[in-house]
Amino acid sequence: MTRRSLDEIDRQIVAQLSTDARTSNRQIASDLGVTEGTVRARIKRMEEEKQIRITAVTNIDRFRNGSLAYIWIEVERSYQVREVASELARITELGFVGEMLGRSDILAITMVRSNEHLAEFVHQRISGLPGVRRTESTLGVNFVKHDYRMARIVS
Structure with a gap:
């Protein structure tokens, strides 16, 4: 499996999720001007390539x-x-x-x-x-x- 580097859209998705991992794909897509499918596919790819992990964090x-x-x-x-x-x-x-x-x-x-x-x-x-x-x-x-x-x- 080849891993790509995070591009600007990936970094913006990660930035939004790092603020609130419960942000919907629809909201992220709207904020970034891309489709919800694009956001969903990119999150899935980044998780599969172990570039990100979405989890709850203790405060x-x-x-x-x-x-x-x-x-x-x-x-x-x-x-x-x-x-x-x-x-x-x-x-x-x-x-x-x-x-x-x-x-x-x-x-x-x-x-x-x-x-x-x-x-x-x-x-x-x-x-x-x-x-x-x-x-x-x-x-x-x-x-x-x-x-x-x-x-x-x-x-």
């Missing part, structure tokens, strides 16, 4: 009983980064796992109820994984801006 601003925990992970050997990251990605409680450049090799993000919950999670689920040398954790305490659409590519 982190509404969580009062939890904190966003950033877990910075250093691996023993550089060749282990991908393997450790893949193992972390299997942990359902982690909402983000990424290979990083800089001081740490991997960043994992999750929600925790308390400092104790974070410590327990890190010690029981992460520190003991083969290849993990050390971890450092930080808690987000006040979110000035949280854009759930952060996956947008800056133009």
